[in-house]
Amino acid sequence: MRIGIDVGGTNTDAVLMDGRDVVTWSKRPTTGNVIDGITAALRHVLDHPDVSPRDIDAVMIGTTHFTNAVVQRRGLDRTAVIRLGLPATQSIPPLTDWPDELRRAIGGQALMLHGGYQYDGRVITPLDPQEIRSAARRLAAEDVASVAIVSVFSPVSPDHEVAAAEILAGELPNAAITLSHQIGRLGLLERENAAALNACLASLARQTIGAYGRALEELGIVAPLYLSQNDGTLMTAAFAARYPVLTFASGPTNSMRGAAVLSGGADAIVLDIGGTTTDGGALVRGFPREASFEVQVGGVRTNFRMPDVASVGLGGGSIVEYGGQVVGPVSVGYRITDEALVFGGRTVTATDVAVAAGRAQIGRLALAMDLPADLVDRALRVIDERVAALVDSLKTSPSPAPVIVVGGGNVLVGDSIEGASEVIRPAHAAVANAIGAAIAQVSGEIDRIFSMEGRTREGVLEAARAEAVALAGEAGADPATVEIVEVDEIPLAYLPSNALRVRMKSVGELKG
Amino acid sequence: MVWYVDQDKLENVAIGAGILGTGGGGNPYYGKLHVKRLLDEGARVAVVEPDAVPDDALVVSVGAMGAPTVGIERISRGDESLVALRALEEHLGRRATHLIPGEIGGGNSTRPMAVGAMAGLPVIDGDGMGRAFPELQMDTFAIYGVSVTPAALADIYHNTVVFPHLADAVTLERYARAVTVQMGGAAGYAFPAMSGAEARRTAVPMTLTLAERIGATVRDARWAHRDPIAAVLAVAGGQVLFRGKVIDVVRRMAAGFARGSLTLDGLAADRGARMTVDFQNENLIAHRDGAVAAVVPDLICLVDAETAAPITTEVVRYGLRVAVLGIPAPAMLKTERALAVIGPAAFGYPDVPFTPLSGDYGGDMPAARPAATTA
Numbered sequence: 041m042r043i044g045i046d047v048g049g050t051n052t053d054a055v056l057m058d059g060r061d062v063v064t065w066s067k068r069p070t071t072g073n074v075i076d077g078i079t080a081a082l083r084h085v086l087d088h089p090d091v092s093p094r095d096i097d098a099v100m101i102g103t104t105h106f107t108n109a110v111v112q113r114r115g116l117d118r119t120a121v122i123r124l125g126l127p128a129t130q131s132i133p134p135l136t137d138w139p140d141e142l143r144r145a146i147g148g149q150a151l152m153l154h155g156g157y158q159y160d161g162r163v164i165t166p167l168d169p170q171e172i173r174s175a176a177r178r179l180a181a182e183d184v185a186s187v188a189i190v191s192v193f194s195p196v197s198p199d200h201e202v203a204a205a206e207i208l209a210g211e212l213p214n215a216a217i218t219l220s221h222q223i224g225r226l227g228l229l230e231r232e233n234a235a236a237l238n239a240c241l242a243s244l245a246r247q248t249i250g251a252y253g254r255a256l257e258e259l260g261i262v263a264p265l266y267l268s269q270n271d272g273t274l275m276t277a278a279f280a281a282r283y284p285v286l287t288f289a290s291g292p293t294n295s296m297r298g299a300a301v302l303s304g305g306a307d308a309i310v311l312d313i314g315g316t317t318t319d320g321g322a323l324v325r326g327f328p329r330e331a332s333f334e335v336q337v338g339g340v341r342t343n344f345r346m347p348d349v350a351s352v353g354l355g356g357g358s359i360v361e362y363g364g365q366v367v368g369p370v371s372v373g374y375r376i377t378d379e380a381l382v383f384g385g386r387t388v389t390a391t392d393v394a395v396a397a398g399r400a401q402i403g404r405l406a407l408a409m410d411l412p413a414d415l416v417d418r419a420l421r422v423i424d425e426r427v428a429a430l431v432d433s434l435k436t437s438p439s440p441a442p443v444i445v446v447g448g449g450n451v452l453v454g455d456s457i458e459g460a461s462e463v464i465r466p467a468h469a470a471v472a473n474a475i476g477a478a479i480a481q482v483s484g485e486i487d488r489i490f491s492m493e494g495r496t497r498e499g500v501l502e503a504a505r506a507e508a509v510a511l512a513g514e515a516g517a518d519p520a521t522v523e524i525v526e527v528d529e530i531p532l533a534y535l536p537s538n539a540l541r542v543r544m545k546s547v548g549e550l551k552g
Numbered sequence: 553m554v555w556y557v558d559q560d561k562l563e564n565v566a567i568g569a570g571i572l573g574t575g576g577g578g579n580p581y582y583g584k585l586h587v588k589r590l591l592d593e594g595a596r597v598a599v600v601e602p603d604a605v606p607d608d609a610l611v612v613s614v615g616a617m618g619a620p621t622v623g624i625e626r627i628s629r630g631d632e633s634l635v636a637l638r639a640l641e642e643h644l645g646r647r648a649t650h651l652i653p654g655e656i657g658g659g660n661s662t663r664p665m666a667v668g669a670m671a672g673l674p675v676i677d678g679d680g681m682g683r684a685f686p687e688l689q690m691d692t693f694a695i696y697g698v699s700v701t702p703a704a705l706a707d708i709y710h711n712t713v714v715f716p717h718l719a720d721a722v723t724l725e726r727y728a729r730a731v732t733v734q735m736g737g738a739a740g741y742a743f744p745a746m747s748g749a750e751a752r753r754t755a756v757p758m759t760l761t762l763a764e765r766i767g768a769t770v771r772d773a774r775w776a777h778r779d780p781i782a783a784v785l786a787v788a789g790g791q792v793l794f795r796g797k798v799i800d801v802v803r804r805m806a807a808g809f810a811r812g813s814l815t816l817d818g819l820a821a822d823r824g825a826r827m828t829v830d831f832q833n834e835n836l837i838a839h840r841d842g843a844v845a846a847v848v849p850d851l852i853c854l855v856d857a858e859t860a861a862p863i864t865t866e867v868v869r870y871g872l873r874v875a876v877l878g879i880p881a882p883a884m885l886k887t888e889r890a891l892a893v894i895g896p897a898a899f900g901y902p903d904v905p906f907t908p909l910s911g912d913y914g915g916d917m918p919a920a921r922p923a924a925t926t927a
Binding site: 125127128129130131132133136137156158159160162164192193226227228229322329348432433434435489529541 | 582585586588589619621622624625626627628629630666708709710736737797803819870871873
């Protein structure tokens, strides 16, 4: 059995799953130190009479802890960025487009040294060990605790990053080192930014993920611990402690993956309806479709693969005004249990309308029965139109698609939505993120430029496929289950040199 | 009239240049950051209108060429174009007095500003395309008879190559591409060199101002929660050809260029209709339900339906919600002489006549002045 945990801003959810079945679940407030909330949620699911800590095969945690640390500029290490690429790249030094206060918060050390590769794997300049050693001594004098090493075209060849890390480790034995090729894709500045964000989280990640492990130990759980990544797949706790930046968008991803598993839908629209907003996304072959624009995290441009999520201001707490012609975006939010009519309050909310119309049984129906019928009709029409518009904007083809609704506000939606082939309302929808974490798979991803000299396109794709599959295996996937889920080939524009950029992702089930 | 580049105007130019890139031209972000740093360090860059340039000025077009995919990873050293410029000056035995962008669309909008900041030279308010095109022979300098040579290229190591004489722009395109590949897929260029009189006769005028105004109005509209797409069209001229969702993207490689097409399903007023857009780095032709809606050299620009952020042919993908804008080409691109080089036939559509979009490039701006007469 597996335990999935979602540490959100408000609640810490845990689910115990046997295969794809939910055995038990819990929802506890997130605590200031995070760990107490996790322990409380774990204790609750382990209280189940049929379960002993020995039965747990794996624990998966999805957390927004590291994103929040960057956004709030809290607990960040003194960090240096070493870029290998001279004489190229000097037009834009590292950390150039960062918010000033974030750059100051991490100490803002940036060095450009020799090294790096051309697109075809030729060396730009050889690595200069003496130069790296003297840089290391300067960083030591500045009390730098963590270093990001970024070489030009490291996705094509990681060798310079690896070699520079070895030299640096000799001079700065206590520094944490982040290598950019482990994190990102092509796009030097975005990958470098991600590596620097990762580096500044080094101590926090070691402490936090160490504390997760101790919490499990204290409860007698000996199973391995995994963390959710942006793309909804897993990494080991040891890897996550070194690459915390990969957890950044795991929240919405887990929620959508959870919805996929709860409903069995592979291609569907998911609506997560909360108190104030509805977040929608599209599942393609069971995974969230990704945004194609650069994503800013804490004001820094990165090229993470983030789920493409659209939000509208419509939720269970949305205030109904003008005789039902307007529903939201203003919401009573968490005060719904005081302010909504069905809870004895005086504000007409979307939930009251849903109760009056018989879509939901929440609070006291009698308190909503006085609402004028035409107000209820109008408000329902507005809700349905807004939901239909969101669904339509998320669809990837004109044909009707299944729509999965999760979240506490899912009762707002009736049993049909215009443009939807069916409305699926899975059980345990309130803990979809924790379920998404629990059922996650492991992945391998490459993004590289391949030379076509002496090879066919098919040959290149075959080589890329083998590499992506091997990476998933290294991450812990059962080789028999690994499949390629994404292939993206982009010929290099403006160059008649026959090179092909290939992005490929494989996923498989966790071994054991 | 002279204006000086500041952080605000720089940001505006980068946004406008992205839209005028018609899907290609490279991302202006990198050049913008470089110029931003130079301005922070105290550099000043003047932008002068073409009419203020003396006849005997030596005007040189400078910028970067190569694969955008290389440009976003092996970022430029920064002075490649300056080194190419110096090599060209050495060959000519004269110093340049003015710089001019080769293409306003995309990354080369801001690179002359960086060279201008380093060399202390003013940049002329104009360019050779009024948009972006994939090949060197497609600029108005070449079309209207400016000699393409001497031409110079330089790489990150400051290796330089000077072509003293080549037959024509198509030959330069072939030779320069080959050298660029050897230079690691991206290089700085300096060509063509021309007199002030030639620049006034052959450049599409006032396009830096146009890009700046487009960027300014987009930012104002976003800030005030007005429709940024309407704001763009009010400044640039043109119309919304279609609003829809990308439902298919097909790419293939042909002779070093990313060719392909995308299909859109209509939303809002265009519900039920379908648009396809073919591209070769830049968008070439848009069909609405099978009928031509706009064709090169008119500008076909994909922008995000909400924010008006430009969407390049490299990042366009399934599911994006976009508006397709049709902006009439500058008059100089619509002459018989220009259409022979950049009309539909030049891009593989021999059977499609060029039917111009109504309106003027740049709306009321002086950029839409009458086409040049041939020399």
